[in-house]
Amino acid sequence: MHTSKLIKDTPTDRIFLFVLYIFIGLAVLIVLYPLIYIISASVSSPLAVNSGKMWLWPVGFNLDGYKVILQYGDIWRGYMMTIFYTISGTMVSLFITIPCAYAISRRDFAGKKWFTNFMLITMFLSGGLIPTYLLVRNLGMLNTVWAIIIPNAVSVYNIIVTKSFFQSTIPWEMQEAAKVDGASDFQIFFRIVLPLSAPIIAVMALFYGVGQWNDYFNSLVYLQNKNLYPLQMVLRQILVLQDMQQGSATGSTISQSAAQAAFSKEQLVAVIKYGVMIVSSLPVIMVYPLLQRYFVKGVLIGSLKG
Amino acid sequence: MAKELSPAPLPITNRRLQKKHSFKTLKEKWQLYALILPAFLFLAIFAYGPMYGVLIAFKNYIPSLGIWGSPWVGFKYFQQFFSSYYFWDLLRNTLGIQVYELAIGFPLPIILALAINELKTGWWKKFTQTVTYAPNFISVVVMGGMLIAFLDPSTGIINHLLGVIGIKPVSFMSDPRWFKTVYVLSDVWQQTGWGSIIYLAALAGVDPALHEAAIVDGASRLQRIWHIDLPAIVPTMVILLILNVGNLFSMGYEKILLLQNPLNLSSSNVIATFVYNQGLINGEYSYAAAVGLFNSAINAILLIVVNHIARKVSDTSLW
Known part of the structure; x- marks a missing residue:
């Protein structure tokens, strides 16, 4: 990075570098350890996991957890719903975000200023949870897939990021020249700008897609029909609610056999637990390293404009 | 591009362009408006619609009468909230978690970015970045599940x-004293790496000549970080600080909702989760909307004040 090779590091610099590497190493370790633990726990015997014998590498290797997950219908229905929500939601988001960002990136667009203000206001003021819920209910979207796809389809922040991309990467002269040649705005947008915008479309698809994949809150608010639940809601039942139910059950007095049954159930849950964490995060985890530079690019374009 | 190829006829081109412009103004304009139409409709319905709906905070909302038809009650629900016994608890929890988060979560990405920036470009640097960014992609539900399982x-x-170092088991999830720490530290675990990206970008813009000159003058690494790198990221820091302080009252409560249980409620009940529970679980729409409005009003005021201070103290501000 720096041209420090020209002049040798002083002793204080060497001590500093030593501390630095320890700091970075520690940071990496803290981030990595829970992730490795989850992977190991998902293929270890529940007894070893719960007793603390398994702390880094798998102990009592078995795939029982994954076998149970494979037969767990709710998870796979949730998976299908999540794929559906992610694809359709991302498409709606892109359909609204990209054209709008292009229009307000045009310096000759008369409506640019008021529309930008119209958007920015919504970043600072909002009606809040309850009025939004009532609106969705009055529109008849409650308990339908539309409630997951539409009401949160657009983030103004993403529109502004996309706008910055258009302004900084697509030469205005090129569009002007096309205009002189008699191209309409639609033609400029579809034939010239869109073909040059693959990077920003990828970034936006990733931002919206990952957001949709990981979201549970909209489903919690808008859906009652369990058949429409996305994966994250199914996970919530397994990871969060089941745990709490058992927590309250152990507090009351229960017969010995019931306690025993609860015990084995608890262990089973513990093993599925780590497996479902992996199964649900797998698509994002696999996609992330390949597309890391796109994600980073998205953050950076956003920071240009503050 | 056309200009570069043929510089001579440039004035003519411009004149022709202007002529065409006035000629085709109407015909051309509608297409750009058509491009913003979906976004306009979306924001008008789903962003401005609820702003109108917030009127129910001043009314006794009865679904069959609609928003406009429901009877006005003025500030009744606000008074009810301010005089309730849980008002100060909610305020204290909301601010407590957010200030705690700001105190730890704000400086750490800066420190990490400065540290990563010192690493030589190579696989170790790349690996560090890939690993520390990764938790950002873990969903809230999985994060909540991890916390409940690990703790x-x-x-x-x-x-x-x-237990290995002789400490007796702590019930982190059911002890109110631990809730805020669990919440903040897990956020730090998830967000620090991702948060460092923006600072790394600012650091990449530092002129290497400054470092070379400083090395020649005998500056140590620490001195160079302090006098060259740090000043370069101050504008970014100010902007993010404004946004963070301005958002003190608009916390992400999806994780809190997952980690909340009756045992830690005294520490985990914040304004946002209260709105959720009162409004959507108990169905007291007007009351919950009033509390929510109070929350966003404080938030907007805070943002304006902080931005004003930032503009006075430093040159950087949001607007």
């Missing part, structure tokens, strides 16, 4: 590890 007093790994 379990009898089966969780954290308590097993604490």
